[in-house]
Amino acid sequence: MKFPRSYDATVTRADFVRLLADATGQDDFVESGELFTGRGWTLRLSPIAPLEIGMVRLARHRVDIRFEGLSADAEEAFMRRFTLHYGDMTDST
DSSP states (O other), rough: OOOOOOEOOOHHHHHHHHHHHHHTTSSSEEETTTTETTTEEEEEEEEEEEEEEETTEEEEEEEEESSSSOOOHHHHHHHHHHHHOOOOOOSBO
16 A cells, blocks of 8 residues: 655644654654654654634644655555554645
């Protein structure tokens, strides 16, 4: 299965960071501004315009995922786990 490497997520930064260790299987990642780096991966979490539905306003972020030095199988395993924790990533490019 091909997983998107970039997508828009309706999530607060705090919730994204709270779930990241479980979603990646790594709790020793490094956070530097918009970048989160672990063993073989880097995520960029960039704020985008909020989703507004009437009076409701939901935080949104663009998530870009890059891999370095991982096999295709390892990348797919990472994305399967990541998707389980962050949900459906249908708004992808």
